[in-house]
Amino acid sequence: MFRVTMKEDLNEQDYYLEVESPHVSRHWRPGQFVIIMTHERGERVPISVATINGGRVGMFIKKLGKTSVELYRDFKVGSSLYAVAGPLGRPLKLESYGTVVLASDAVCGHAEQLGLAQELAKLGNKVISIQTFKTEKEVYPEKYLAKKYVDEYFITTLDGTAGYKGHYIDLLRELLARREVKAVFAGGALANLKKLAEATAGLDVRVYALVRTIMVDGTGMCGSCRVRYNGVIAYACRDGPWFDARLVDWDDVLRRDARFKKVEKIALDKYLAR
Amino acid sequence: MVKKRFTPKVLPVSERLRSFGEVVLGYDYETSVREASRCLRCPLWFAPCSKACPLRVKVPAFLEYIVKGDLEAAARKVYEDNLFPSITGRVCPQEWFCEGNCVVSKIGESVSVGLLERYVGDYARENGLDEKILAEMVSKNSGVKGRVAVVGSGPAGLSAAGWLRLRGYEVVVYEALHRPGGVLAYGIPEFRLPRSVLDHEIKKVENLGVEIRLNHVVGKTVLLSELLSEYDAVFIGSGAGTPKLLNIPGVDLNNIYTANEFLTRVNLMRAHLFPEWDTPISVGKTTLIIGGGNTAMDAARVALRLGSKPVVVYRRDREDMLKTTRRDEVLHAEEEGVEFKYYLQPIEFLGDENGFVKAVRFEVMEPLNELDERGKKKIVGTGRYVEIPADTVVIAIGLEPNRLLMEESGLRFNEDGTIAVDDHLMMSLPGVFAGGDAIRGESTVVEAMADGKRAAEEIDLYVRRKKGLA
Numbered sequence: 001m002f003r004v005t006m007k008e009d010l011n012e013q014d015y016y017l018e019v020e021s022p023h024v025s026r027h028w029r030p031g032q033f034v035i036i037m038t039h040e041r042g043e044r045v046p047i048s049v050a051t052i053n054g055g056r057v058g059m060f061i062k063k064l065g066k067t068s069v070e071l072y073r074d075f076k077v078g079s080s081l082y083a084v085a086g087p088l089g090r091p092l093k094l095e096s097y098g099t100v101v102l103a104s105d106a107v108c109g110h111a112e113q114l115g116l117a118q119e120l121a122k123l124g125n126k127v128i129s130i131q132t133f134k135t136e137k138e139v140y141p142e143k144y145l146a147k148k149y150v151d152e153y154f155i156t157t158l159d160g161t162a163g164y165k166g167h168y169i170d171l172l173r174e175l176l177a178r179r180e181v182k183a184v185f186a187g188g189a190l191a192n193l194k195k196l197a198e199a200t201a202g203l204d205v206r207v208y209a210l211v212r213t214i215m216v217d218g219t220g221m222c223g224s225c226r227v228r229y230n231g232v233i234a235y236a237c238r239d240g241p242w243f244d245a246r247l248v249d250w251d252d253v254l255r256r257d258a259r260f261k262k263v264e265k266i267a268l269d270k271y272l273a274r
Numbered sequence: 275m276v277k278k279r280f281t282p283k284v285l286p287v288s289e290r291l292r293s294f295g296e297v298v299l300g301y302d303y304e305t306s307v308r309e310a311s312r313c314l315r316c317p318l319w320f321a322p323c324s325k326a327c328p329l330r331v332k333v334p335a336f337l338e339y340i341v342k343g344d345l346e347a348a349a350r351k352v353y354e355d356n357l358f359p360s361i362t363g364r365v366c367p368q369e370w371f372c373e374g375n376c377v378v379s380k381i382g383e384s385v386s387v388g389l390l391e392r393y394v395g396d397y398a399r400e401n402g403l404d405e406k407i408l409a410e411m412v413s414k415n416s417g418v419k420g421r422v423a424v425v426g427s428g429p430a431g432l433s434a435a436g437w438l439r440l441r442g443y444e445v446v447v448y449e450a451l452h453r454p455g456g457v458l459a460y461g462i463p464e465f466r467l468p469r470s471v472l473d474h475e476i477k478k479v480e481n482l483g484v485e486i487r488l489n490h491v492v493g494k495t496v497l498l499s500e501l502l503s504e505y506d507a508v509f510i511g512s513g514a515g516t517p518k519l520l521n522i523p524g525v526d527l528n529n530i531y532t533a534n535e536f537l538t539r540v541n542l543m544r545a546h547l548f549p550e551w552d553t554p555i556s557v558g559k560t561t562l563i564i565g566g567g568n569t570a571m572d573a574a575r576v577a578l579r580l581g582s583k584p585v586v587v588y589r590r591d592r593e594d595m596l597k598t599t600r601r602d603e604v605l606h607a608e609e610e611g612v613e614f615k616y617y618l619q620p621i622e623f624l625g626d627e628n629g630f631v632k633a634v635r636f637e638v639m640e641p642l643n644e645l646d647e648r649g650k651k652k653i654v655g656t657g658r659y660v661e662i663p664a665d666t667v668v669i670a671i672g673l674e675p676n677r678l679l680m681e682e683s684g685l686r687f688n689e690d691g692t693i694a695v696d697d698h699l700m701m702s703l704p705g706v707f708a709g710g711d712a713i714r715g716e717s718t719v720v721e722a723m724a725d726g727k728r729a730a731e732e733i734d735l736y737v738r739r740k741k742g743l744a
Contacts, residue, residue, distance in 0.1 A: 043552035223532035255629035263554035
């Protein structure tokens with residue numbers, strides 16, 4: 001069960017991992033995620049889904065903490081994960097908006113773009129995709145970019161070595177000024193999603209953000225992932241993970257995201273030192 | 275007759291503080307026989323203990339076998355009504371059920387039915403008798419009567435699955451987590467219910483031929499409508515899995531946990547063994563536990579074992595707390611050194627510059643000369659406030675049913691989020707039955723098990739009628 005069928009580098013820190021999980025693929029909708037465990041002693045970690053190929057779930061993962069590094073180093077094609085649960089999260093109710101923009105600057109976001117782009121195109125939207133990377137070196141291989149599914153495609157790099165120089169927020173500002181964009185779907189670094197919410201405040205455009213918070217069960221049981229949303233408490237796993245970006249209390253999200261920073265480092269250091 | 279009950283072996287307090295080992299070690303054979311001998315052997319048609327038991331365990335009958343020294347017969351008698359004596363014997367609040375109604379309590383201390391049930395359950399388990407008894411019970415069926423899907427592998431689901439199997443059904447249990455057991459696995463700490471015991475009880479159900487599909491979230495991975503088309507009936511034992519939070523300022527601060535998160539990180543994910551196990555928990559010097567229920571006791575005693583100083587803060591007094599909280603847990607918490615503060619209602623959480631909680635502000639409450647519907651004193655604020663420093667807070671003020679299932683249409687829910695069922699435990703959707711906390715709100719393990727057992731009976735009747743067999 002949960003056999004790894006493919007593993008490929010996306011760049012130096014991100015990788016693609018495909019795992020047999022037919023139970024997940026049957027009802028998965030773009031925007032939904034999975035929770036994985038490497039082994040019995042592992043942590044339950046929410047992971048972004050990029051593709052569904054038959055019964056195989058393709059994920060984008062960043063080598064960041066102990067689980068993601070261990071998964072990259074110790075799991076090969078043919079190894080099995082201990083658990084894959086899902087699909088989790090509420091599927092986005094997508095509509096025919098007109099012109100929409102997909103934007104992201106990290107694995108969670110880049111992954112979701114692939115599914116959302118195809119679904120939004122099916123609904124007759126004109127889809128523009130912006131994917132931000134630090135430098136040209138970090139740009140994903142072509143087959144993992146949203147490019148082939150969208151009407152217009154932009155890469156931006158922070159240092160200008162490829163595509164537009166700057167962050168997706170900078171390019172989005174320009175697009176919003178001169179184009180009639182009806183909706184924006186953005187994922188990636190939480191701090192940048194906060195900036196996006198600020199940059200689009202008061203504008204007549206819907207902005208949805210992928211709010212990926214620290215989870216345990218992923219089914220609304222523990223409250224670890226709670227988010228202050230429109231003044232009340234919402235659970236990212238059950239009510240999200242997509243929320244109206246301008247109704248999210250981003251300071252709350254960013255503060256809660258740092259809860260386990262110290263201990264997370266202990267786990268990674270111990271793994272690397274073994 | 276002996277008026278005082280025999281005390282069980284208990285782990286010394288000094289050995290409990292840094293250990294998750296079981297606290298109550300139970301009776302040995304001699305003590306069991308002596309304790310069982312205290313029973314007055316009320317006839318079963320009268321026995322108030324048995325009548326007060328949600329599972330209707332024939333208490334005087336199984337105690338009589340203990341007195342005779344025939345533990346296999348005692349186990350058989352228990353298994354007629356209760357498939358999980360090693361669990362209920364450990365976690366039942368017996369003072370509200372069997373023991374609370376024991377006739378002996380009129381003249382002395384009630385018979386320790388819970389510890390005796392546990393003794394019989396453990397004896398059966400340790401000697402392979404449970405598997406033998408169950409195998410005999412299941413072999414009485416001829417052929418398969420139908421197929422039933424069970425949602426959730428907690429006490430209600432496990433019980434429903436077991437009893438349905440014994441009635442001749444094929445059963446598949448769908449569990450959202452990577453480990454079966456539901457609240458028994460994520461909620462109840464190991465020092466009350468050891469993992470080895472729980473694992474065995476689950477294995478026992480699997481060995482009966484019940485299949486448990488882990489990592490399956492019903493409503494997401496598989497839809498209720500699909501279960502309905504694939505099975506003759508569905509039982510929902512999804513529990514009261516969503517924590518209530520206080521709607522007061524600062525509740526979002528870091529190191530403020532819901533009891534569910536706090537307990538799940540430790541009980542299910544074993545954060546106390548971090549970093550050998552990967553899931554972390556962050557606990558400071560002082561942990562304030564808000565609430566006075568069983569979950570609050572569990573959280574306080576877990577905090578203690580994580581090396582923090584636990585302070586339970588309850589808005590009423592000890593007497594009222596004991597009306598809804600298992601006596602043993604309160605006593606154990608007290609003797610372990612958990613501090614209790616009464617008549618305090620939280621008003622605000624105060625944080626430091628990094629967004630971590632540093633203190634909680636409470637209003638001092640006082641009782642009115644009036645009781646509420648649960649027989650507890652009504653309370654009112656005094657306008658006086660106190661601030662208690664704490665670097666960790668656990669909110670244990672209760673749970674409500676998980677709304678995940680609501681996303682699928684066709685189901686009727688009560689205003690409080692519980693699933694509405696008729697007198698036969700059937701929901702507004704024909705063929706879908708429910709029990710346990712999903713229909714009761716927060717309740718007890720034994721009532722959930724009783725619902726599972728009764729649902730098995732109702733489902734059996736329903737399926738046979740549907741197939742024209744009854």
